[in-house]
Amino acid sequence: KAGVTQTPRYLIKTRGQQVTLSCSPISGHRSVSWYQQTPGQGLQFLFEYFSETQRNKGNFPGRFSGRQFSNSRSEMNVSTLELGDSALYLCASSWDRAGELFFGEGSRLTVL
């Protein structure tokens, strides 16, 4: 059974640019959530999608957005990048809103 797949794994952007990250959940999993991980703040919740609907949202500015497609694949977008957006972005999937989260390997974003 394939795990959670995130692309790209690494990317470098400059301030002001935008970035789109992709996540393919484990087959059959309907919930996809996104997290930002930095050394100082740990894992911070961005948002969670289920059946193409955002069900939960963390305390991030509107520059951070996401969506989920009918095949459960999800994308997140960060516009007008800032230096502080440099982080590891982790996607996790689960069967439903409760239970174990399965994480992808993450997308490491560096903003210069």
Add this chain to the structure above:
Amino acid sequence: QKEVEQNSGPLSVPEGAIASLNCTYSDRGSQSFFWYRQYSGKSPELIMFIYSNGDKEDGRFTAQLNKASQYVSLLIRDSQPSDSATYLCAVQTGTYKYIFGTGTRLKV
């Protein structure tokens, strides 16, 4: 007050000893509690989950939950060098949001 608090460590224990990792949470409506292990450069993986007050054992790992004290812990018996990692406590709140602590770094 942070929603989920953990001592960042590092917690150093000798090989074969018991490692005790602790976590407190603020939302009394929290329903489910998880411990994830994260090796350096890797993504988190689930170690244990616990929903009810008391202890839950799985091999060398024991999770303990005390909802009245809003406290959850993870005990690792017979600690091995391969247990050296960062351990993340995660709490699922009443609104189904997962909140993670900043993690405790364990060195064996």
